[in-house]
Amino acid sequence: MLNTITLTRKERDCIVLIGERGTSDFPLRLIEVANRMNVKPPTALNLIKRLVAKGMLKRERGMLRLTDKGKAECSRIIESHRVIETMMARYGLSADEACKLSCNLDFVMDEESVNRIFTELGKPKVCPHGKKIEVVQ
Amino acid sequence: MLNTITLTRKERDCIVLIGERGTSDFPLRLIEVANRMNVKPPTALNLIKRLVAKGMLKRERGMLRLTDKGKAECSRIIESHRVIETMMARYGLSADEACKLSCNLDFVMDEESVNRIFTELGKPKVCPHGKKIEVVQ
DNA sequence: GAATAAAATTAGTATGATGCTAACAATATG
């Protein structure tokens, strides 16, 4: 069963970007999202508006912050991402390849499936390459 | 590295459908592709035209056949599909869940990565559920 | 072979995701 919350790939990338790099001290702004995603501000704005409409994101004086729902979704994605990545790495894929492929699955996989793989793998805390998840390819 | 031939998800489904069920005795026709993909004939036609343009498919008196290129691509996808599925099933996913998730990866994964997982798994000949690959969800 | 049925095709339209430029507005910063 796939996850009920439907995100597009770019929405997924945006949530992970904001969730990963936007600490409470330094929340991201539109211009930074645009730059990091290699798109122009109007494109980023469009994406951001969709995430706001989906209840994932809130904007306060230009600052972009995930809502609780957005944080939960982001955590789920990152957890799924690491699980999938780790599984693939154990089967001989390079960390980068595993990461890229994982981005195609992490946001569509349901929690139950992730948990089942978790029990087999042990919960990995970091990516196989030890770096942060690269959201923008 | 992702595969250089870029297919959309529906193109992937269509190639696999034709490759799997279209034997040389009974090649599929447009109407059957439409029915099996649960779309109307014009939608199927559009898809088919794109695959013809990409050199994956040829049409002979209404019969749809994969070209050599299409056959190679289809084989690659199916092989990748089974490898990914088997890997996931070994980590506790149900056959159906593994199949669904695998459909998101099988057509974007490059041969080298597939082969690396192959060496770890042993080349599986069938899906974990022993059924044909379900292309249309 | 003509009539009918089935299949294929065209034309037109729609939606959603992604992306852009150009212009303008709002907000900071010096």
Added chain:
DNA sequence: CATATTGTTAGCATCATACTAATTTTATTC
């Protein structure tokens, strides 16, 4: 305050997906 930065709007474009309605083509059947 002037300038620079940032955000926003409007308008447009492309691609994938999908539809209906109408027409044409191809098969089948009488």
